[in-house]
Amino acid sequence: MTKQPFFSIVMPVYQAETYIRKIIECIQEQTFSDWELIAVVDCSPDKSGEILEQYAKRDERIKVVNLKENMGVSEARNRGIAHAQGRYLWFVDADDAVERTALKACYDSLSENPAKLLIFGLIEEYYTSDGKLAYRNPRCPEEKVFRSKEELRPYMIYLEQQTLYGYPWNKVYDLTYLKEINVRFTDYRTNKFIEDITFNIEYCMNIDSLNLLAITPYRYAKRSKDSLTNEFAAEYYALHKRRIELLLEQYRYWRMVTEEVKKILGSLYARYILSALQRNCDKRAEMTHTMRLKWCKGVFDQELFHLLIPAAEAKDSKALSIALLLLKKRHTRGCLALGRLIYIVKNKLPMFYSKVKSKR
Secondary structure, eight states: OOOOOSEEEEEEESSOTTTHHHHHHHHHTOSOOOEEEEEEEOSOSSSHHHHHHHHHHHOTTEEEEEOSSOOHHHHHHHHHHHHOOSSEEEEOOTTOEEOTTHHHHHHHHHHHSOOSEEEOOEEEEEEOTTSOEEEEEEEOOOOEEEOSHHHHGGGHHHHHHTTOSSOSTTEEEEHHHHHHHTOOOOOTTTSTTTHHHHHHHHHHTTOOOEEEOOOOOEEEEEETTTOGGGSOOTTHHHHHHHHHHHHHHHHHHTTOOOHHHHHHHHHHHHHHHHHHHHHTTSGGGOOOHHHHHHHHHHHHTSHHHHHHGGGOOOSSOHHHHHHHHHHHTTOHHHHHHHHHHHHHHHHHOHHHHHHHHHOO
């Protein structure tokens, strides 16, 4: 009988031949070696699959799963979950990188304090359209151990505030528990932008233990040339509104919708409204000025707006402070003007825009 590995690492792969050797070697160089890597090739048209097969021949810990048709990143991860045999599960993306001590740090933490979930920090690396690294933005949680539902639940909203709740690859999941509750990723093609947070909210709904590591071993590449977050999506606002609703529903289920929760959710919701306002200026939105006015008034009439925006606060963001002032007064034309200004800045000074946006 094959020994159960401590970690199963699931990596969806699609058009990654430029980057994939780097992430594989990052994993092979880990100072903790008890792992299996399940690479799910999502019918990739490039040489990603061939490269993986070469590594798999030399390292029996690497398994390659080939999908016969392109099914998207969510289903690729689901197939990886089905093949995983480890005690704990970790997702990585094929175009990212990780420090060689990451798994050892996770192993040490989970050996001392076994938990349903472990979360560590990350470094967002922003690349220009020609592939050059423009700047890094670290996001690191405090070192904490939670051993009960009552301890961890109030803290989850702060992880969302730090953008550490939604990502799947800064987390290590208890694989047995995950399979017991049968959590799976929803199709990103119909749930674009929020398939990861949907998965994590469902997984975390009833967990009773959580370890936070104050380290940033994962390097998340944000490439302006091909990033999903840069592609135009007409449903952007509806999907991100749903994200806020899911978080609110979680806190309602926990009976913890405090003023602090509403303040944080209101701030995040306001950011999504602001982002939607600038996206509405894109020609691909096909919206006239009159249509944008109507859209804005429609947002003002929504129940979620009435519940959260009055409670929202801005800490260090001047743009958000201005936006909240206009939103709370329901100043339609002011909101549209701010959206237009942000749209111009985003297109004229994309790296400046990214830096401002990354500061929460």
